[in-house]
Amino acid sequence: MNGRGRYNADMRMGLLQLNAVLSDPEANARRIEAAYGEAVAGGADLVLAPEMAVPGYLAEDRLWEAGLRRRIREASDRLARIAGPVPLVFGTCSPSPSGRLFNELWWCEGGAVRAVVRKRILAAYDVFDETRWFDADPGTQPLVDFRGQRVGLSICEDLWADSELTPGPVRYAFDPIADLAAQGATLVLNASASPAHLGTWVPEGRDPSWRMMSKRVLRHRALAGHARRHGIPIAYGARVGSESWLCYDGGSGVAFPDGTWRGIEPFAESISTVDLAERGAPWPREEDEGLWLRRALGLGLKENFAKQGLEAAVVGMSGGLDSAVVVALAAEVLGPERVMGVALPTRFTSQESLDLARMQAKTLGIRFLTLSADRPYEAAAAALAEAFPDRTFSLTDENLQSRARGALLMGLTTEPEVHRRLGTSRVAVLNTGNKSEAATGYFTLYGDGIGAFGLLGDCLKQRVFALARELGPAVPAGVLARKPTAELAPGQSDEASLLPYRLLDAILAAYIETRRPQEHLLEDLAEVLEGQDLVQAREAVPRVLRLLRGSEFKRRQLPFALKVSPRAFGRGRRIPLTGL
Structure with a gap:
């Protein structure tokens, strides 16, 4: 018996799309309490907060700290006490017998905890490593009877177990949502903290069979598929914000059995009430990639600066595309002041590069400096010449120039006059x-590889172009027109x-972002390229893969990058340096 056609539409569902620290x-509990009060005042009958809303998703190895565990319990107990007749369902955690934790949802009502449900499936792939800190509870979780509804509770990955709806890297032995429906659930809640990403980059107008979908499309398939298959609404309450390399877009809402949706605007905190008796609307179309990147990377920059206690940025401006996009985003998010x-010219820097950098700085209204990178380069080259009198210009000199720039940029972060100018x-x-x-190792360690973190480190070059076009006049037209x-x-x-x-990115999109086998790459490229482009890309595959493998040690030393693709370098791609 399932809930098909039997759900009670007489309910207003309150969804708290919240950020976390x-x-x-304590701070997270205060925010949940205030949002709960606002949702109740707005007429909500039942209120859902995100997964791990009390401790925040995810504090990683801090979760082993006994003091933090005690504080999580105290804050969770306090939320239970303030819950009134309108139930508050929120994510928290409690110790498991193994010494790890259970990822839990607490249903609190009338000043007490009425039900506790545990996460049944733990994510352990890509950037996720939940089994390090949590134990799963594989047992079927109980339903909660409320106002004529039989409510099933689930947590994030529990939603993603049906491989027909959301094919992924891991197959699970059971489907928690199907189990809840089989028990007779008439409404399912899913509390989530699900990082956002775009789909695999492909050339415009192409849709290869191997392309991975965006998180928004995958989420649509999971929510709409379960609601339609089981004939019950699925209420989805997700966190928003950014933690280090991950960006959370939220995407909260209710999926109805007729395939419609009532949702919350992504990338922003929101307290919303969805009336289950009202008709849903068609699912929203995907945003333009440039706009999505602007919102996601802007959120990641804002959140990382705020949560790391940073307030101002120094950006090396080469007159090229990447630095122009980064400085434009920084001015937009942090403020030009x-x-x-x-600008860090050497003897090889063109006047055009200097002019474009200076013009963009003026347009943006940011502080601007020109520092000669030639002077420290000359000193380093002279030192080498003393040891090797017959040496000639080589790759060493190219790297020395880049490292001279890196040293000057890092020096500015502790320079008192820079602090005065930036406030x-x-x-x-x-x-x-x-x-x-x-991917190709085309950067210099301790030179242009420096920084607190990277805004564009998970953006293939074609996506940087898309973001530049989205930023409009903040990125000079002359920069877009130049050869990198x-x-x-x-x-x-x-x-x-x-x-x-455009050819390099096609290879990397298939091999890195989609994990296509090397032996299939030549065929895969035929789905996105043609003519001489296809011939040239196929010929380049062996060299590109050699560059990729040979530069793994360099990528290990890069700053982390905000993840915007299905497969990013860093946490989600763990390649041993001794097993390339």
Whole structure:
């Protein structure tokens, strides 16, 4: 027996799409309490907060701390006491017999905990490593009877177990949502903390069979599929915000059995009430990639600065695309008065590069400096010449120029006059590298590989172009029109050193972002390229894969990058340096 056609529509569902502060259960509980009060005042009959809303998702190894565990329990107990006749359902955690934790939902009502449900399926793939801190509870979880409804509770990954709806890297032995429906659930709640990402990058107008979908599309398939299959609404309450490399877009709402949806605007905190008796609307279409990136990366920058206690940014401005996009986003998010752009010319820097950097800085209204990177480079080159009198210009000199720039940028973060101009001593360098460069090792360790974190490190070059177009006049047209170049040697250009980015990105999208087997790449490329482009890309595959494997040690030392693709370097791709 399931809930098909039997759900009671006489209910207003309150959804709390909230941010969190990791390891600060007191602050998170205060925010939940205030949002709960607002939802009740707005007419909610039942209120749902996100997964791990009290401790924040996810404090990782801090969750082993006995003091933090005690504070989580105290904050959770306090929320239970303030719950009135309108139930408050929120995510928290409690110790398990193994010494790990259970990821839980507490149903609190009338000043007490009425029911506790535990997460049945733990995510342990890509960036997720939940089995390090949590134990799963594989047993079927009980339903809660409330106002004529039989309510089933589930937590995040419990929603993703049906491989027909959401094919993924891991197959599960059971489906918690189907189990709840089989018990007779007439409404299912899912509390979530699900990081957002775009789908695999592909050239415009192409839709290859191997492309991975965006989280928004996958979420739609899971929620709409379960609601339709079991004939019951699925209420989804998710967190929003950013923690280190992960961005959470929220995406909360209610999926109805007729395939419609009532949802909350993503990328922002919101307290919303959905009347189950009202008709849903068609599912929203996916946003343009440029706009999505602007919102996701802007959120990640804002949150990381705020939560790490940073207040101002220094950005090296080369007159090229990547640095132009980073400095434009930084000015938009942090405010122009808290951003300093720095041109760092050497003997190979063109006047056009300097002019474009200076013009953009003026347009944005940011602080701007020009520092000669030639002077420290010359000193380093002279030192080498003393030891090796017959040496000539080589790759060493290119790297020395980049490292001279990196040293100057890092020096600015502790320079008192920079603090005075930016109005704070909490200053960090933003990395400006993109994913295409990171994949091929086309960057200099301790040079352009520096920074607190990277805004574009998970963006293939074609996505950087899309974001630049979205930013409009904040990125000069002259920058978009230029051929990318590091300007570290005469006549240098990125594409001459590597491959045209549209071809390189097609290879990397298939191999890295979709994990296509190497032996299938030649066929896969035929779905996104044709003609001479296809011939050139196929010929380049062996070299690109050699560059990828040979630069793994370099990527280990890069700053973390905000994850926006299905597969990012770093936490979600763990390749041993001794097993390439």
